[in-house]
Amino acid sequence: MSLTLFIGNKAYSSWSLRPWLLMRALDIPFTEVVTPLYVDGSREKMLREGPTGKVPLLRDDDFAVWDSLAIVEYLAEKFPDRNVWPKAAQARARARSLCAEMHAGFQGLRQACPTNFRRARRAAPLPLEEAAQADLARIQAIFTETPAQYGGPFLFGAFSAADAFFAPVASRLDTYALSLEAPARAYCDAILSHPAFAHWREGAKAESWVIEKWENL
Numbered sequence: 001m002s003l004t005l006f007i008g009n010k011a012y013s014s015w016s017l018r019p020w021l022l023m024r025a026l027d028i029p030f031t032e033v034v035t036p037l038y039v040d041g042s043r044e045k046m047l048r049e050g051p052t053g054k055v056p057l058l059r060d061d062d063f064a065v066w067d068s069l070a071i072v073e074y075l076a077e078k079f080p081d082r083n084v085w086p087k088a089a090q091a092r093a094r095a096r097s098l099c100a101e102m103h104a105g106f107q108g109l110r111q112a113c114p115t116n117f118r119r120a121r122r123a124a125p126l127p128l129e130e131a132a133q134a135d136l137a138r139i140q141a142i143f144t145e146t147p148a149q150y151g152g153p154f155l156f157g158a159f160s161a162a163d164a165f166f167a168p169v170a171s172r173l174d175t176y177a178l179s180l181e182a183p184a185r186a187y188c189d190a191i192l193s194h195p196a197f198a199h200w201r202e203g204a205k206a207e208s209w210v211i212e213k214w215e216n217l
Contacts, residue, residue: 002031002060002061003023003028003029003030003031003058003059003060004030004031004032004033004058004059005019005020005023005030005031005032005033005056005057005058005059005071006032006033006035006046006049006055006056006057006058006059007020007032007033007034007035007055007056008034008035008036008037008055008056009034009036009037009204009207009209009211010034010117010200010201010203010204010207011116011117011118011204011205011207011209011211011214012037012114012115012116012117012211012214013037013055013056013115014115014168014171015055015056015068016055016056017117017164017167017168017200018056018068018072018161018164018165018167018168019056019058019068019071019072019075019164020032020056020200021163021164021167021194021196021197021200022072022075022084022160022161022164023075024196024199024200025159025163025164025194025196026079026082026083026084026159027082028075028079028082030058035055036209037055037209037211038211039209049064050064050066051066052066052067054066056068056071057071058071058074058075060074060078068103068165069099069100069103072084072099072161072164072165076161083158083159083160084160084161085160085161086150086156086157086160091150091156094146094156095155095156095160095161095162098142098146098155098162098165098166099161099162099165102165102166102169103165105135106135106138106139106169107131107135108128108129108130108131108132108133108134108135109128109131109132109135109136109139109169109172111132112124112126112128112129112132113132113172113175113176113178114214115168115171115172115214116175116214116215117171117175117200117201117204118201118204118205118207119175119215120175121174121175121177122175122176122177123176123177124176124177124178128178136173136178139166139169139173139184140180140181140184142155142166143155143166143170143180143183143184143187143188144181144183144184144187146162147183147186147187148183152186152187152190153186153187153190154187154190154191155187159194163191166191167191167197170187170188170191170192171191171192171197171201173188174188174192
């Protein structure tokens with residue numbers, strides 16, 4: 001068995017962070033290959049690995065899995081002894097529901113606060129529009145209610161795929177200095193202080209690639 005995870009720039013690729021963080025946090029061994037975003041030849045390189053030409057993509061020897069949700073499900077089946085999903089059926093279903101919600105939604109907040117894992121902490125440049133405010137309220141409810149229900153410090157007690165999926169949002173809330181109530185702040189702090197997330201952020205800071213439009217917000 002040889003797992004290789006193809007990812008984008010650590011500074012900007014929130015989608016890549018999800019499976020990377022999960023595998024690091026759960027001690028699933030893999031080799032990472034960074035393919036910078038929006039660089040000549042990058043898409044062509046990724047098209048040789050999978051049909052979408054996008055990251056993240058996981059290779060298990062000669063078998064390719066793309067899309068972060070599909071990668072997580074593959075890892076759950078391949079490593080049933082790891083805590084990819086919560087063990088209890090209803091908690092597992094809730095975790096999958098939240099990941100699907102994250103995967104498809106929160107466009108208002110994504111647009112208002114683009115991902116930049118090396119961005120110095122400072123307030124969002126403009127007041128958040130209504131869609132972003134609604135997203136923020138929903139995220140704050142998730143970060144408050146779910147750990148309280150399942151015991152914390154993470155969404156379902158121990159670190160799982162749900163936390164990997166919401167880690168980019170926790171980073172956004174922190175780097176754009178968005179106001180949070182104490183329970184939601186505590187959850188964000190748990191994510192941001194996780195050694196695996198700290199390792200990703202250090203990697204982001206060390207990168208030389210720069211996408212100006214995401215550096216000046």
